[in-house]
Amino acid sequence: MQNPKTVKDYIRTIPDFPHEGIMFRDVTTLFADARGFRIAIDQLLHPYAGTDIDKVVGLEARGFILGGAIAHQLSVGFVPIRKKGKLPGDTIEQGYTLEYGDAVMEVHDDAIQPGERVLVVDDLLATGGTAEAGIKLIERMGGDITGCAFVIDLPELGGRKRLAALGMDVHVLCEFEGA
Secondary structure, X not given: OOOOOOHHHHOEEEXXXXXXXXXEEEOHHHHHOHHHHHHHHHHHHHHHOOOOOOEEEEEOOHHHHHHHHHHHHHOOEEEEEEEOOXXXXXXXXXXXXXXXXXXXEEEEOOOOOOOOEEEEEEEEEOOOHHHHHHHHHHHHOOOEEEEEEEEEEOHHHOHHHHHHXXXXXXXXXXXXXXX
């Protein structure tokens, strides 16, 4: 990689993965570079500096990496929202639609207390289905969502507009055109 300047410069595009015609935006190259990872975390945090946040929620799976680092920087708790069947203990679940079918996300039913201020974090915003499921889970527990932060937005898939229609403040670091 030659002298990357922005977060976008650290992200590798892999054509035809996982299906033909898909341009996969691979953030593992961003995570693997200490400078790139630091830039991403700092930029994800920036709009929320001075904001009272009680918990950071990371959406499975790359949101765990980003969310954990952000929670550490903020000195707050981290809550994973996972695919169904991955969490022990009592959970609540939320179904959602994917491009190729349906899925279910879940969270421990005691992970967020009513009135806690929550920042939602993930690597990629595409259609917004996963993020919306996470938002619904947080709201069902009485959490107050401060914002939603993503490394990448794929604007033509409409996720940002979908979350904005839910009243969410959406912050993204970069955009890529094309699915």
